Amino acid sequence: MYYNPDGVMIGLEVHVQLNKLKTKVFCGCATDYHNDPPNSHVCPVCLGLPGALPVINKKAVEAAIKIGLALNCKVEEHTQFYRKNYYYPDLPKGFQITQYDFPISSGGYVMIEGEDGEHRVGITRAHMEEDPGRLVHEGTIDRSKYTLIDYNRSGMALIEIVSEPDMRSPKEARRYLDKLRNIIEYLDVFDGNLEGALRVDANISIMGGQRAEIKNISSHKGAERALLYEIVRQKNVLRRGGVVVQETRHFDEAREITLSMRTKEEAHDYRYFPEPDLVPLKISGWAPAIKETLPELPDARKMRFVEQYGITDDHAKALTSELKLAIFYEDVARKADPKTAAVWICDVLKGELNYRDLTIDAFKKEHMLSLIGLLVSKKITEDGAVDIIRTLLDMGGSPDEIVAEKGLLKVEGDIVSTAVEEAIKENPQAVADYEAGKVKALNSLVGAVMKKTKGRADARTAREILLDRLKGYNFYPPPERE
Amino acid sequence: MITSKDLEHIGWLARLELSEEEKEEYAPKLNPVLDYFSELDEVDTEGVEPTYHVLALSNVFREDEVNTKCPLDQDEALSNAPNSQDGFFKAPRMM
Amino acid sequence: MWASINELKESIHADSSEEIVAQYLDRISKSKLNAFIYTVGESALSRAKEIDTNDIDGPLAGIPVAIKDNISTYGIQTTCASNILKSYIPPYDAHVIERLKEAGAIIIGKTNMDEFAMGSSTETSFYGATKNPWNMDRVPGGSSGGSAAAVAGGEALLALGSDTGGSVRCPASFCGVVGLKPTYGVISRYGLIAYANSLEQIGPFATSVRDVAALFDVVAGYDPRDSTSVDKEVNYSSALMNDVRGLKIGVPEEYFEEGTDEKVEKAVRDAIHTLEDLGANWKKVAMPHTKYALSAYYIIAMSEASSNLARFDGMRYGLRTEDKDWHTTFSQVRAAGFGDEVKRRILLGTYALSAGYHDKYYLKALKVRTLIKQDFERVFKDVDVLITPTMPYPAFKLGEKIDDPLSLYLADVDTVPINLAGVPSISVPCGFSDGLPIGMQIIGKHFDEAAILRTAHTFEENTNFHCKRPEGY
Numbered sequence A: 001m002y003y004n005p006d007g008v009m010i011g012l013e014v015h016v017q018l019n020k021l022k023t024k025v026f027c028g029c030a031t032d033y034h035n036d037p038p039n040s041h042v043c044p045v046c047l048g049l050p051g052a053l054p055v056i057n058k059k060a061v062e063a064a065i066k067i068g069l070a071l072n073c074k075v076e077e078h079t080q081f082y083r084k085n086y087y088y089p090d091l092p093k094g095f096q097i098t099q100y101d102f103p104i105s106s107g108g109y110v111m112i113e114g115e116d117g118e119h120r121v122g123i124t125r126a127h128m129e130e131d132p133g134r135l136v137h138e139g140t141i142d143r144s145k146y147t148l149i150d151y152n153r154s155g156m157a158l159i160e161i162v163s164e165p166d167m168r169s170p171k172e173a174r175r176y177l178d179k180l181r182n183i184i185e186y187l188d189v190f191d192g193n194l195e196g197a198l199r200v201d202a203n204i205s206i207m208g209g210q211r212a213e214i215k216n217i218s219s220h221k222g223a224e225r226a227l228l229y230e231i232v233r234q235k236n237v238l239r240r241g242g243v244v245v246q247e248t249r250h251f252d253e254a255r256e257i258t259l260s261m262r263t264k265e266e267a268h269d270y271r272y273f274p275e276p277d278l279v280p281l282k283i284s285g286w287a288p289a290i291k292e293t294l295p296e297l298p299d300a301r302k303m304r305f306v307e308q309y310g311i312t313d314d315h316a317k318a319l320t321s322e323l324k325l326a327i328f329y330e331d332v333a334r335k336a337d338p339k340t341a342a343v344w345i346c347d348v349l350k351g352e353l354n355y356r357d358l359t360i361d362a363f364k365k366e367h368m369l370s371l372i373g374l375l376v377s378k379k380i381t382e383d384g385a386v387d388i389i390r391t392l393l394d395m396g397g398s399p400d401e402i403v404a405e406k407g408l409l410k411v412e413g414d415i416v417s418t419a420v421e422e423a424i425k426e427n428p429q430a431v432a433d434y435e436a437g438k439v440k441a442l443n444s445l446v447g448a449v450m451k452k453t454k455g456r457a458d459a460r461t462a463r464e465i466l467l468d469r470l471k472g473y474n475f476y477p478p479p480e481r482e
Numbered sequence B: 001m002i003t004s005k006d007l008e009h010i011g012w013l014a015r016l017e018l019s020e021e022e023k024e025e026y027a028p029k030l031n032p033v034l035d036y037f038s039e040l041d042e043v044d045t046e047g048v049e050p051t052y053h054v055l056a057l058s059n060v061f062r063e064d065e066v067n068t069k070c071p072l073d074q075d076e077a078l079s080n081a082p083n084s085q086d087g088f089f090k091a092p093r094m095m
Numbered sequence C: 001m002w003a004s005i006n007e008l009k010e011s012i013h014a015d016s017s018e019e020i021v022a023q024y025l026d027r028i029s030k031s032k033l034n035a036f037i038y039t040v041g042e043s044a045l046s047r048a049k050e051i052d053t054n055d056i057d058g059p060l061a062g063i064p065v066a067i068k069d070n071i072s073t074y075g076i077q078t079t080c081a082s083n084i085l086k087s088y089i090p091p092y093d094a095h096v097i098e099r100l101k102e103a104g105a106i107i108i109g110k111t112n113m114d115e116f117a118m119g120s121s122t123e124t125s126f127y128g129a130t131k132n133p134w135n136m137d138r139v140p141g142g143s144s145g146g147s148a149a150a151v152a153g154g155e156a157l158l159a160l161g162s163d164t165g166g167s168v169r170c171p172a173s174f175c176g177v178v179g180l181k182p183t184y185g186v187i188s189r190y191g192l193i194a195y196a197n198s199l200e201q202i203g204p205f206a207t208s209v210r211d212v213a214a215l216f217d218v219v220a221g222y223d224p225r226d227s228t229s230v231d232k233e234v235n236y237s238s239a240l241m242n243d244v245r246g247l248k249i250g251v252p253e254e255y256f257e258e259g260t261d262e263k264v265e266k267a268v269r270d271a272i273h274t275l276e277d278l279g280a281n282w283k284k285v286a287m288p289h290t291k292y293a294l295s296a297y298y299i300i301a302m303s304e305a306s307s308n309l310a311r312f313d314g315m316r317y318g319l320r321t322e323d324k325d326w327h328t329t330f331s332q333v334r335a336a337g338f339g340d341e342v343k344r345r346i347l348l349g350t351y352a353l354s355a356g357y358h359d360k361y362y363l364k365a366l367k368v369r370t371l372i373k374q375d376f377e378r379v380f381k382d383v384d385v386l387i388t389p390t391m392p393y394p395a396f397k398l399g400e401k402i403d404d405p406l407s408l409y410l411a412d413v414d415t416v417p418i419n420l421a422g423v424p425s426i427s428v429p430c431g432f433s434d435g436l437p438i439g440m441q442i443i444g445k446h447f448d449e450a451a452i453l454r455t456a457h458t459f460e461e462n463t464n465f466h467c468k469r470p471e472g473y
Ligand SMILES: [Mg+2]
Pocket: A098, A129, A160
């Protein structure tokens, strides 16, 4: 059992932008605004001009149903849009078209890896709404002298996924977000890499206080940071004998702090009523057919990978944590040894990609296949394989070319022994250190051997020969093997 | 009965600044209207569904196709803006 | 001026559209009615010239049409008679404007109205009240008072208005012209600046039922940009038979109750007898929830309005006051931009939707709306049309009711039930009281405009109330 000392309860409202649709949710404006100037992807509808009317994008409704089903929700018989009346400069109509009573789906759950193993996070509802515009402040929101508004984002289709307050730590919150993003990416309705694709409002309370709502969180890391900050803040308030009041706070991403947004508007009264310009939806009948088209979701795929390819749970989890990666792996595993493929993709390639801020798109499947071929046939060393991966990512080319250019074909026997002899001769200090009991000195000797063979020697073999060779020195007590 | 204090709250909810005179003047004009509306209390609406739309329309959609006819270019979008800067609408400070 | 579309078309052939547009513009510029907020002038003339020289055809080719100032017109200011939209120029056309342009019509100007269509007298306009051509001391009715006065005063042959709770029929009645409120969904609302979305329709004005039908034919029809638009293409002009034999008329007595002027009641009952003489049958019908319609209507309209008008914040268009913090600026822009009646309705609507009052007012009104709609469904099982007075009395004096909101609201008692039920209704002249016109309201079933147009047309063909013009016009 996880002991939750502060009684932390976290619920998240995640806004997922359906940015793979061609158009916005209520108008025909194109969604590919990300690199365009402000207010260049707008029309009377999404600019909220007087007299303009919304019409629902059918694809957006289908995507919403997909997401609801993937989150184990029930798709409702009767669905309707409401007006949520509040005022903010990013909201061009003075209300947001969203759902209230009769959301499109509700009552689901997501399994995450919690503090104490598998943990279930309840999904209250997943409903449709329109995205507001984007605000730009000079400096910070509380000090900026004015607010600039870009409505290109206004009217993008959003799915708001509201969780139960089931998360007990910032870490669980982050894992929930990772899982959610992972699931939704599988559905091919959203590209999580685009700016503003996934945004989070977090509700957090600790024992003895009321909950605070933190707005404006735009990354998973940001969510974790904001929540960590907020727990400390709330604890400090209570420790000083203060009261944690219910309020809205703004996450300042740069400073990694939350700021109170308390103004008179705190007295929320959204005056919801059904949007008279839109008619109800009766689409629960679509759900069975859409369910048929749902792809295999991350959890199911992970289990299948373990069973079908005999790889470890950790590898399967890592490989299915991103749809593209899972597809990449599976294509490779069908033609090469699945276990070797898992090790090289998860443990090496993924790290090299992350280091370079690249996605799996930057690496060709054929290259992974030939790399595994070279490894399995013992034509190259593991170091050589790493070198090839790095070179492919940095300079391009093909594995065979790189092997030829760099002379990476593995060397054995005499060449390694000769290199060892030379290394011992040229590095008397390292040898002396080793003799004096500095076990780590051996590493620099191994390094010297590798350098002499241009990495083509197998490091383990080199080490063994060195140990063997150095045994000849009178050495007591024998060093522990590292 | 709406008091001038209530009016201040409703005015804030509606983002409508009311002068002292307006608050004084509106209450006696609005209260008879609200009294009149109270006649609805006498209608038995037990089991009656509300009518949001007079026509029984449902499932009205558009296809996910870009409308090349309606978009505004940046100049058109900003053409009525009282204040703009670098292609953005310019609003007052938030706080 | 010209009496009908046909007559005007003959003049266009004989002379030119440009000449006719110039004559109308001249007449408007000399008028004391204040029916127009803005005339288009130059561009109307050049469009007329274009139609003349290129011989452009269309059902309304070369004919000037006046447009209520809450209908968006590309490049032409559209103010809703409000200070808050004083400088607003829409970058797009309403659906009806597109249709008019395709039909060859010429937009001649934007007509005066109650601010944001909230009123029954056209006195709340930021640009001053419109006057009734029959009597300059009287209101023209509202909220489409400018459109009705323009048609009655010979300043436009045709005009469009909008009707949320009677705003086409009331001024048609007060100004002695014909005005139609179609079935909800028949004319696209795309581009109509909303007062109360679930109630309102754009509607045509003319001096005869025939011309109303011709204008209706042009502007009605399906529009995919309005989710409440219905896909029914009908030719309404072809419904205009001079024949009501066998027509079953229902007369709901609730519409003749106290508060109805005696002369109005007599004129309408006489009109029913005229139709009876022409072969129609009539009987009394009961519509017991009628008395609750006014409250239900105002609560719903104000609630929707309070939300519709939230977009006027001075950021993207319209009036902007001195910048303070955002929320304060927002409140001050609206304080400076809206007139008293608009403010009152925003406040009442906000109140009716607010926490603690939503069920008592808003939800209750929607349930009463159901009962009113059921009244109509029930009587329409037995009758083809209903006939009532349009307004309980003829045009009242300017300034008479403006400071007493409730008494002004009570004027709409006979028109609002129709909007609650979404059925079509037309007002046609049927008599006079001390020189002021009286209007008869003919109400039909959903989508049965044909029946009310035919009834109205037959009445018109056999009487001459519609031929009488105000003195000097
Ligand atoms: Mg939301």
